Amino acid sequence: MTRIPTHTVEDAPAASRPLLEKIVQATPMGRPANLHAQMAHSPAVLTAYSSLRAVLAEHTSFELKVGAALTLAAAAGAGNGYMIRIASRLAQMNGWSAEQADALAAGATTGEIRIDVLAGLIRQAAANSGKVSDAAWSAAQQAGWSGEQLTDAFAYLGATVFTAYFLNYAQTDLDI
Structure with missing residues (x-):
């Protein structure tokens, strides 16, 4: 209710x-x-x-496809089904296949390794109150993500966690 x-x-x-x-x-x-x-x-x-x-x-410095991946990874890390569903739909609208969206939500590979690494960092941050391991941070840097991009990715985390937490707080009924 x-x-x-x-x-x-x-x-x-x-x-x-x-x-x-x-x-x-x-x-x-x-x-x-x-x-x-x-x-x-x-x-x-x-x-x-x-x-x-x-x-x-x-x-944002990211193209829509990357932003959608970050939103879905953050939603999965936050663990709210409504937000995962919204983010999965958004991912598919921005170039990800249904299978890739499922992979992003599950933390599996999409075939786009560079994005997978960044999505993994954001998923970890969402699941751990913003905390990420040095290994995950280093992997994102080694994948070629700049300091500016790693900082920018936090905006997707923040927006998604804000939304997911509200959905949990309000106990919003799924309508999507």
Whole structure:
């Protein structure tokens, strides 16, 4: 049972309505997902979520395919089924096959070793409160990821963990 009310654009708090409306316009469902509809109960939460996503879209150094892999790896590390499902769908929309998305979620190889190494680092960070082993960090560096990229990858971790934790906190019903 969910803990937080699920809103429509019409009954959401006034400060959440413009953001929720923008989200609805970008979704094929024609309505907010339960995730967004519950976040709308707090304009601060919906604004924080929307801001994290907007910053990733505007400022990341990664192409969409890599970003989707990082989001899925972080979702798997955080262990929230709803977030894993969203991230898997996102990965497939951005160039990963269903089999590769499953591999990213499971921590298996996708055939793109360089991305697998970075995804593994992010999965480990999500599962361990941001902590990663020196070996995982070194492997990512040896795979050719720069310090800037390793730092940038944290933004995907942060946005995904924020979302996954909210889903756990709110006990959001799966609707995707």
